[in-house]
Amino acid sequence: MSELRLRVSRTTDLTPTVRRFVLQDPGGCALPAYEPGAHIVVTTPAGHKRSYSLVDPGGARPREYVVCVRRGSGGRGGSGSMHDDVAVGTELVVSAPANRFPLRPSPRYLFIAGGIGITPIRAMLHRLRAGGRTGVQLLYLTRSAEETPFLEEFAGPEDTVHHSAERGPLDLWPYLAAPDDDVRIYCCGPAPLMRAVQALTAHWRMSRIHMEEFAAPLGGMSSPFTAVWAPDGRRVEVPAHLSLLAALRRGGVLVASSCEAGVCGTCRLAVLDGEVEHRDSVLTEGERLSNVVACVSRARSAEIVVGPCDDEGAA
Ligand code: FES
The missing domain is CATH 2.40.30.10 (Translation factors)
Structure with a gap:
């Protein structure tokens, strides 16, 4: 990078x-x-x-x-x-900038932003609306007006800004009930909002749904597995609720980390055996053949054998 x-x-x-x-x-x-x-x-x-x-x-x-x-x-x-x-x-x-949440062409859009999740969506809205384009709808969910960045920018006829402290949670179902192949949905916000949108769009074509996951992988899909630390053969159980990084540390293996969100690569380990479910945003396709990012990625197989990368230390 x-x-x-x-x-x-x-x-x-x-x-x-x-x-x-x-x-x-x-x-x-x-x-x-x-x-x-x-x-x-x-x-x-x-x-x-x-x-x-x-x-x-x-x-x-x-x-x-x-x-x-x-x-x-x-x-x-x-x-x-x-x-x-x-x-x-x-x-x-x-x-340098990277983009894993790119704006794709579409006749119409529905943007759903929760709190600070407005940041990538603001960039998209400004780009799309610069030419006076319509069919670009925003649902912006925050706790209160005081806690709403860029509030003054989103007062147009296609904008709904909803403050949960005043009105309770917004019912998203009316916006998502009818799948529409002419609409792309972009969602960015806290994990509960992302999970709700995922659940409410299960009947949509997957290619129409775009989620920004930079803070952490969406939960609820993790299975336990065993990690074997290659240098000494130590076996570490990784339960569904713990990351590989956290489980290794609990087992006494000190792996360096920084972002703990799969974006910096500090916690990268070598994979000597087993199959990886990659959830990071930092490894290249080539690196994925032999590396795992321990803070977010997990094993697909029941067991995975890992060790320090040649250029990075762990003890
Ligand atoms: S600590 Fe940054 S990718 Fe894991």
């Missing part, structure tokens, strides 16, 4: 917990191109690697990358470091 060193040129608090960061090349050069749905991986001053969607629609020679970071409730960590340690003038190492 190629890396850039960019300078923070502006910050803005969009809500009490969401801050917008504008990143530019220190020499004023244009940045690598990107399209709506793209993200960058930012190394925070505290050393965490975090994936953030680019909130602007992008194009061929952007002058800046703009990301929004919601401060997590868990104190320090990646978002805490972004809020506490980054100011105008701070230089950050970021990856």
Whole structure:
């Protein structure tokens, strides 16, 4: 993954917990191109690697990358470091943009955003609506108006902004009951919203449904398996609710990690035997033949034999 060193040129608090960061090349050069749905991986001053969607629609020679970071409730960590340690003038190492949530052509769209999940969807809406296009519907679900980034932008006739603190959860079924091959659905938000949309669109053609999963893989589909640590033959049970990374650590194998979301590659291990269900966003197809990203990926087979990669250590 190629890396850039960019300078923070502006910050803005969009809500009490969401801050917008504008990143530019220190020499004023244009940045690598990107399209709506793209993200960058930012190394925070505290050393965490975090994936953030680019909130602007992008194009061929952007002058800046703009990301929004919601401060997590868990104190320090990646978002805490972004809020506490980054100011105008701070230089950050970021990856070149990548896109695993690309905007595909369609006669019409239904976008469903939950909270900070608006970020990639805002980029798509701006791109689609720039030419006055209609048939681009938004459902934007947040707790309250105060906690809604970009609220003022989404007051059009095709926008529904729903605040659960005032009105309870929104019933999505009326929007999803009738499958329509002329509509693409894009959903980004917390896992419960994603699971709900998945369940409510089970009767839709799969190719019409697009989910952004950068925070963590969707749960509910994991099976237990056994991991064998090749250097000493130690056997570690990996229950359905634990990641391979967490289970190895519990078994005394110390594997380094950073993002714990399958985007940075720090926890990559060699696979010596067994079949892997890859859930990461970092390995190439070639690397997937012999590697596993332990924080998110799992075994398809009952047993998997893993060990340190040649270029990375684990003890
Ligand atoms: S810790 Fe970043 S991919 Fe696993």
